[in-house]
Structures are given as C-alpha cells and as structure tokens.
Amino acid sequence: MSLREVLKRLDKSGDLLHVKRPVSTRFEIPAILKKLDPRPVLFHEVKEAPGFELLGNLCADRRIIAGCLGISEKDLPRKLLEAIENPRRGEVVENPPCQEVVIDDPDLRKLPLLVFGERDGGPYLTAGIVIAYDREYGFNASYHRLMLLDERRLVARILPRHLDEFIKRGARKIAITIGNHPAFMLASAVSWKMGISELDIASALKPIRYAKTIDGELLIPADCEVVLEGRVTDELADEGPFIDVTGTYDIVRRQRVVEVERITMRRDPIFQQILPAGSEHRLLMSLPREAVIYMEISKICEVVDVRLTPGGCNWLHCAISIRKRSDDDPRRVIEAAFKAHRSLKHVVVVDEDVDLSNPVEVEWAIATRSQLDRDLVLKPGEYGSSLDPSADQVTRKTCKAGLDATIPLKADRGKFLKAKIPGEDEIDVRDYVG
Ligand SMILES: [Mn+2]
Numbered sequence: 001m002s003l004r005e006v007l008k009r010l011d012k013s014g015d016l017l018h019v020k021r022p023v024s025t026r027f028e029i030p031a032i033l034k035k036l037d038p039r040p041v042l043f044h045e046v047k048e049a050p051g052f053e054l055l056g057n058l059c060a061d062r063r064i065i066a067g068c069l070g071i072s073e074k075d076l077p078r079k080l081l082e083a084i085e086n087p088r089r090g091e092v093v094e095n096p097p098c099q100e101v102v103i104d105d106p107d108l109r110k111l112p113l114l115v116f117g118e119r120d121g122g123p124y125l126t127a128g129i130v131i132a133y134d135r136e137y138g139f140n141a142s143y144h145r146l147m148l149l150d151e152r153r154l155v156a157r158i159l160p161r162h163l164d165e166f167i168k169r170g171a172r173k174i175a176i177t178i179g180n181h182p183a184f185m186l187a188s189a190v191s192w193k194m195g196i197s198e199l200d201i202a203s204a205l206k207p208i209r210y211a212k213t214i215d216g217e218l219l220i221p222a223d224c225e226v227v228l229e230g231r232v233t234d235e236l237a238d239e240g241p242f243i244d245v246t247g248t249y250d251i252v253r254r255q256r257v258v259e260v261e262r263i264t265m266r267r268d269p270i271f272q273q274i275l276p277a278g279s280e281h282r283l284l285m286s287l288p289r290e291a292v293i294y295m296e297i298s299k300i301c302e303v304v305d306v307r308l309t310p311g312g313c314n315w316l317h318c319a320i321s322i323r324k325r326s327d328d329d330p331r332r333v334i335e336a337a338f339k340a341h342r343s344l345k346h347v348v349v350v351d352e353d354v355d356l357s358n359p360v361e362v363e364w365a366i367a368t369r370s371q372l373d374r375d376l377v378l379k380p381g382e383y384g385s386s387l388d389p390s391a392d393q394v395t396r397k398t399c400k401a402g403l404d405a406t407i408p409l410k411a412d413r414g415k416f417l418k419a420k421i422p423g424e425d426e427i428d429v430r431d432y433v434g
Pocket of ligand 1: 141190193194196198
C-alpha cells in the first residue's frame with residue numbers, strides 16, 4: 001500500500017487539490033495549506049526544490065483517513081485499538097521503489113523544507129518519521145520535527161518517549177522516512193508500549209511492505225517516497241522556536257543533532273510536510289490517544305465515545321460520553337483518562353445522549369447538568385503537557401481538572417433531557433420552503 005495509490009483514489013473522489021504554479025517553501029506553501037485545511041494539496045512545482053513535488057494535509061480529515069483504511073469514521077478508534085492489540089509483521093522485499101535513486105553526498109538544503117512562521121528557528125521537516133532499532137525492543141517509529149542546521153545536519157525535537165529511551169540504550173542509526181501511506185502515518189503516531197513495533201501496528205491496519213536501508217541495519221516502508229539515512233549524535237543545538245499543536249510558539253530547547261549520511265528516493269519523489277497546528281497535526285496526535293483512553297475507560301464502564309476536542313487543541317481537553325451505572329463512574333473515568341493520557345489537562349464526562357462531535361452540546365451538558373462545588377475534581381501540581389503556555393513549560397507543572405457533567409442517577413431525568421417536538425426528526429423542510 002503506497003501513498004501513490006492513495007493519491008490516485010483521492011483524485012478520483014475529487015478530494016485532492018493541485019497547485020500547478022511555482023510556489024515558495026518560505027511562508028507561501030504553509031499559508032496555502034492553512035487556507036485549504038483540511039483539504040489535501042499537491043504542489044507540483046516548488047521554487048527552491050526543483051524535482052520534488054510536495055504534499056500537505058493528507059490526513060487532515062477523519063473521513064479521508066477512514067477511507068484510506070477502508071473503514072467508516074466511527075470505527076477509527078476501534079480499528080486502531082485492534083491493530084495495537086494485534087500487530088502483524090509486514091512483508092520484507094528487495095529493490096524497493098524508495099531506493100530508485102541513491103545519493104551518498106547529500107545536501108539537505110536541496111529538499112523542500114519549509115519555513116512556516118515568522119519566528120521559526122529555521123526551515124523544518126515536519127512529516128519525517130524516525131525509525132530506530134533496539135536489540136531487545138525491535139523497531140520503533142515516531143514523529144520528530146527536524147530543523148535544518150546545514151547541508152548534513154538537522155536538530156531533532158525528541159521528547160522523553162521511546163526513541164529517547166532507545167538512544168539512551170545505545171541506538172544511534174536512524175532512518176527518516178517521508179511520503180507514507182496514512183496507515184503507516186497513523187501507526188507511527190501511536191505511543192504505546194516499548195517492544196510493540198509501530199511497523200507491525202501499521203501492517204495490521206493495512207498490508208505494508210518493508211525493505212532494508214542501504215546499510216542493511218534498519219527496515220523502512222518499501223513504497224515510501226524519500227529516506228534520510230543517518231545517525232543521532234551526542235552533539236546538542238538550539239531547536240526552535242517553532243509553532244506547536246496549540247498554534248502558539250514552543251520554546252527553544254537544546255536538542256540532539258542528527259547527521260544525515262545518505263538520501264534514497266524515488267525517481268520522481270513526492271515530499272511531504274505536516275502543517276503545525278493544522279488539522280493533520282492534531283488528528284495524528286489525537287486519534288491514537290483517543291484509542292488508548294477508550295481502552296482504559298472501557299475497563300471501568302460502558303464507553304460511548306471519546307474525543308480530544310478541537311478547542312483543546314485535540315490534545316489538552318477530552319470529552320467522554322458513558323452509559324453510567326453508578327454515580328462513582330464519572331470520577332473513576334476521570335482518573336483513568338488522566339492515567340491514559342498524561343498531557344491531558346481538563347476532562348469532562350457526559351451521558352450517552354450528548355454528541356461529542358458537537359462542542360456546543362458538550363458545553364450545554366456542562367451548563368445544565370453540573371454543579372462545580374459537587375462535580376469538580378481539582379488536581380493542582382500535576383505533571384502535564386510541555387505545550388501549554390499557561391503551565392510551567394520546563395517543569396511541566398500544571399493544574400488538572402475533571403468535571404462530572406452527568407445527570408445524577410437519583411435525579412428526575414425528565415428535567416435534564418432535551419425536549420423534542422414530535423416529528424422534528426422526520427420532517428423534510430424542502431417540502432415546505434424554497
Ligand atoms: Mn514506540
């Protein structure tokens with residue numbers, strides 16, 4: 001399953017937009033992606049990077065991601081959970097398309113890295129997925145934004161997760177894969193248990209073919225577009241400032257330098273970028289987390305839906321609808337949600353009749369079903385997200401809060417339910433007006 005097959009399908013459905021006139025990597029491409037978000041856009045001619053096409057906003061819409069996986073939108077969390085729980089080894093092939101061209105004296109400045117915002121620390125690669133290997137834990141794949149330093153070096157933002165652990169255990173070789181099928185993109189956004197490979201989660205979502213890197217040390221998706229082979233060094237450099245998922249600027253940090261030793265690619269490569277704070281960035285971060293939160297709270301009670309809500313950057317705020325059996329359920333759900341997603345700041349639990357895809361309905365439930373002195377759980381001094389500018393972004397200290405906005409079981413339910421006009425669902429207004 002390759003990105004190219006996906007683009008053909010998106011062309012047929014009319015979802016893919018084409019930009020034929022030459023465009024610049026500096027502000028122009030990001031601005032177009034932002035204006036057209038969540039539509040996928042293929043730029044055919046990049047002024048600063050002849051020979052490359054550039055794709056953005058590929059996974060910016062739940063409907064498109066679900067379509068690429070051959071499922072319906074509402075099955076996304078369950079399908080992803082299934083893949084996490086039943087990973088599958090992919091086939092390994094020789095002579096992969098991503099190695100049609102091999103460049104042993106790479107110059108990273110020739111790639112369509114983008115300058116997204118005015119205060120950016122440098123040109124960035126945002127859709128690069130880093131693959132690393134550990135003898136005990138196997139292959140890991142994860143996203144790391146990479147800022148250009150010079151022709152051979154990038155600085156990588158590496159959070160204290162699996163890749164960081166691999167590096168501490170001695171892993172140095174990495175392959176950065178660019179231009180992938182949404183199944184591989186979504187799987188690589190999963191941060192689950194060390195030893196459960198994102199490569200295998202991807203294959204469980206859709207059959208993905210893998211191939212060895214030129215040096216033979218790592219596996220990469222055979223049908224991807226571009227691969228940067230290199231190694232993580234002990235050298236540190238300033239990373240940032242850069243726009244993060246909140247849409248605000250993240251702080252500058254000393255981060256590890258990556259040295260690129262080789263570039264391999266297709267003869268007519270399609271490069272890929274993710275717009276920071278755009279729908280694609282947010283969905284890739286939130287979908288795997290929603291799946292994990294769903295799994296954890298399913299152990300407590302019947303879950304109807306879980307959403308990391310758009311107003312909360314699809315990351316900091318979570319709305320959960322449950323079919324509750326006991327008045328203790330919401331509090332236990334709140335605690336479990338915080339355990340499942342450590343960056344979570346506010347969580348609201350509502351009843352099954354509230355539609356989580358509509359933020360107005362969630363606020364309506366808060367307005368009509370909660371009393372804060374009784375229903376609020378306040379958790380000051382917790383360890384939270386590094387992305388929230390109102391928290392301490394270095395120590396990550398923050399105040400978390402959970403809210404039970406469910407109807408008390410002993411209450412008169414009739415007072416809380418939405419009044420319906422008989423026949424309102426069935427009526428077709430086109431029978432009455434214009
Ligand atoms: Mn991992």
